[in-house]
Amino acid sequence: MIRALTGYSTRHPWKVIALWAVLGFALIALAPTLFARVTQNQTGDFLPRSYDSAAALRIAEERFGVDPDTTTVTVLVGRADGQPLGTADHKRVEAEAAKLGGRRVDMPREDDAPKFLVPDRSQTPRIAPAMTAPDRSFELLSVELAGNPSDTGVQGVYRAFRDAARTQFAEAGMRTGFTGALADTVDTTDANKTATTVGGALLTGLIVLLNVLVFRSVLAAILPLLAVAVIGGAAAGAVAVAAMLTGLKLDASTPGLINVVLLGIGIDYLLFLLFRFREHLRSQPQQLAREAAAQVCARVGTAITSAALTIVAAFATLGVATFGQFRSLGPAIAVAVLVMLLGSLTLMPALLAAAGRKMFWPSRALRREPREGRAARLGALVTRRPLLMLTASVALLAALAAGLIGIRMDYGQGGGSGDTTPAAATAAEISRALPAGVSDPTSVYVTAKDDGPLTTARLDGLSRALTQVKGVGQVAPTVLNKDHRAARIDLYPNADPQSREARDLASGPIRDTVARHTPAGTAAHVGGTPAIIADISTAVDHDLRIVFPVAAALIGLILLLLLRSLLAPAILMISVGLGFAATLGAATLLFQHALGKPGVSFTLPLVLFLFVVALGTDYNILITDRIREEMRRPGPARAAVARAVRHTAPAVATAGLVLAGSFASLATTPGSEQVAFAMALGIMLSALVLSLVLVPALAALLGRSMWWPVRPVPQGAKEPGAATYAAPPHGRAQPDTTRTHQPTH
Known part of the structure; x- marks a missing residue:
């Protein structure tokens, strides 16, 4: 299937490019209109009907005509x-x-x-x-x-x-x-308008600058942005269309998150192809560019497909979540990544075939073998001192993970600008004269279960009891609906509706008082922002206990099928688990302990787990797949690891920097500072520490036993285009003066 897609795309590049251009620009134009129809406003709508605040929200809509x-x-x-x-x-x-x-x-x-x-x-x-x-x-x-x-x-x-x-x-x-x-x-x-504009410009400049420095080429610098923009636009449109067809409601933040994710992984995949394409052209200078593109894309396409399916599988686990915001995010990201995968196997190979060697113009790098650089020295260091490098990387991750001690979840929904906005100043002025909750009350909804109508007198006992709750600044008069079968009592807490105090008040004393003083023959539910946040915290805690192990099991299964080993997938899962703990710990250290925030955002652990584990596994797949292939060649295992690091490090490092920069750009979006920091750090740790140090160090220590029970057997004969390698003392791998080996992943 992969070879069929890449083969057709490299044989008919201009047809594929034209098709993607039409499809991409059409969906880019339609995406804003489509997303406007499938996003919803109320966070409470994402809660299952069994939650108290969700029941209150339904009563407000059905009995009081509140438009959600x-x-x-x-x-x-x-x-x-x-x-x-x-x-x-x-x-x-x-x-x-x-x-x-x-x-x-x-x-x-x-x-x-x-x-x-x-x-x-x-x-x-x-x-x-x-x-x-x-x-x-x-x-x-x-x-x-x-x-x-x-x-x-x-x-x-x-x-x-x-x-x-x-x-x-x-x-x-x-x-x-x-x-x-x-x-x-x-x-x-x-x-933040200026910061957003500047942040987007800096991200674009970072991507272009990195590509210029790496490839010394105009096309290689600009093409990733253009290709990913077209595929990303098509993917976003496909997500909106799928949501419309299935009736799925998305959170308003989903489109922005999709754009950032697709920009990062799309450029990652294209960089993997570009690095391998350049390596192949160096080793086969007489081969036609289209044939080279077909061979490279077929080989790298397997690793890209496995990496993309890992992300899809991870986010598919959100289908078991109870909180609808998570449950809708999973299919949306999965659909978007599948479209990006399709583009990586069709549009990107077509672009390589169409551009050929001109892709790297005006650089002359294809005409000569590169000298050993930092990547080769890193590979030599890791394989010469594997135990030291393993210990150092684990110590770094453990130190960051120590920040998890005392971690708290913050369920606030604020925009993150503190008291600096005019809206915040107005809210502060109101709170000095009236209860803070006057503009966003906590509401108690009462419905009649017997044949008798509700009256204010019948609810006087409940209303008086609520006025005695400590923390409730004022209780509004009872409001009956038209048929007197439902009533609403608005409470104005003294605490900010977004604060932990308001949440604890709604979920504790207010709900307890309602349960004790609800008149016979009626049912009562507590709604409003603090009650919704309290129920969200319960739903999220439940989801974290389910999604984490299910996602880990699915990712482990994909790694098992890809690597055909029992030990290697376990090593990768443990390493990405350490990366997740270190990233979340660092975010806790910075925002909760250093900056004095109430805690880390309640969505951060789950989203961070999925992104860091799934996206970080991409780099691990790339390096382990290369290590296994190098170990099939004659020579010591440590020399194979050194060669794998030498050839893979530039692609992984560049891709990691681009993806981290993509997530860092979220910092210009109000309220996304924690996600931006944690995602950027997590990707950098995954790319630079896990994939290029920790995993290769373990591979150097374990040798071919890492692939137990099916160890790669060195081939007796040299493959076409393969190099001869000698293993110097201490396991340092150095290529001889012959042409480099046939390129691999």
């Missing part, structure tokens, strides 16, 4: 001169709010964006009075806007509404402030 696709913005209005609001001021606020609520807000459009490709988020906001501060220093308005806060169209509508409201109230002698999830997202995005 809306986001609420809290508007603070006060007098510009700082005086308390009077009766006339309240009437003026009411009149201005009515004007704003009766006016449609148009979504700003980009001049270069075709209208049919951009979903129109223009809408008329729903505005209602919320609360007045006890000292009458301000009044709060609740504004509902339809759409996901991460949707750029919704953000544009909010900006237009915010500017109009600010101008209108200013003309009436009023000052305004805006807070809420959407307001904070927009403020944070605007504050």
Whole structure:
């Protein structure tokens, strides 16, 4: 199958390139519209129906008409001169709010964006009075806007509404402030706009610079970005189409994460092909470039396929997760990686066949054998002092893993900009006069199970009990729905709704009080952001205990089938396990212990495990496959390991730097700093420590026994194009003056 795909692509390169260009650019154009239809706003929607907060959310939708696709913005209005609001001021606020609520807000459009490709988020906001501060220093308005806060169209509508409201109230002698999830997202995005742009430019420059330094070629520097952009666009579109066909709902962060992952692994795979292609052309200077491309892509395609299937298998395990955000991320990443694999086996071979030796122009590296460099010296060092190198690498990983002591999970959903945004400043002003939860209440929903209707009197006992809960600043009057079969009691905690205190309050004292004082013949559920976060923590803890062993088992099975050994897969799994522990420990040391954060993000352990184990295994597959092939050649095992490191280290190091840089670019996305740091560090540890030091050192110590029970047997005769190697004292491997051996993975 692999040979058939790569063979057809190298025989008909321009047909394949044209097909990918049409498909890629079409899906790139459609992806924003498609993703807008398959993303959802409420985090609580990702929880199974059995969770208390999920049941409360369903009651809110079905009995009170709450639209799950809306986001609420809290508007603070006060007098510009700082005086308390009077009766006339309240009437003026009411009149201005009515004007704003009766006016449609148009979504700003980009001049270069075709209208049919951009979903129109223009809408008329729903505005209602919320609360007045006890000292009458301000009044709060609740504004509902339809759409996901991460949707750029919704953000544009909010900006237009915010500017109009600010101008209108200013003309009436009023000052305004805006807070809420959407307001904070927009403020944070605007504050990080320059950093995001610069970060993207630096990443692009890093990739181009690395390729220029490695290949000394224009095409080899630019082609990876163009090829991966086309395949990545097609992959993102395929994910959105698959989600639409299956009814799968994605988290708003999924498209951005897919782009980063595909950029990294796509360039990795193309680099593996480019390095091997160059090596092959050096050893076979008379061979036609298309024939060389076909042979190289067929060989490397096996390793790429195994690496990609490892990632797919790892993320497929998320299908057993209970938290829907994880469960939807798994299929999305799996589909995207499969499309990238298809592109790696078709478009990339076609590009190599079409460009041929011109791929490395104007470099003259194909005309001469490279001198021994750092990679050869590293291979010699690892094989000469394997025990020392193994001990040093394990000590480094263990020191970082020590940071896991006292690790805590942070379930906050904030944007990560602290109190520096205008939205955060407005929220702080509100909390000085009113309970912090006034703009995001914890709600108790009560439904009647008997034939009698609900009345406020029937629920007075529950309401009074809730006012006695320590930490609840205020309890709003009970609200009944139209048929009086359901009721809502809003609670305004003193703690920030995103904080651990609010979560513990909702999951502990509030739920305990509700359980004790719910009237007979009724059922009650606690909802709202703190309750949702509390239930998410329970779901995530459950998922971590299931997904980790299942993913490890699947990855181990793939390694067993690929390497045809029992010992080698065990070594690789132990090594990547050490890399995972070291990476998570380093993130804990930095963010929790050094920077004083509440903990590490609750999604970090699972996502980090999947990415570091799956992506890090790519490099281990590349180095172990090469070690096994070199051990089939005559000579000592340590000499084979040295040759494998010499030929593989440049590809692994360059690919690791590119992938780490891709993940580091996430740091410009608000709230993704921990993921960016941990992913970048984890990939660097996997590439530079595990794949190039720890695994080769073990291979040097174990020799051909590493492949037990099927040890590679040295071939008696030299293969075509193979070199003769002599093993000098202490196992140092040095090539002779003949031409290098036939290239391998």
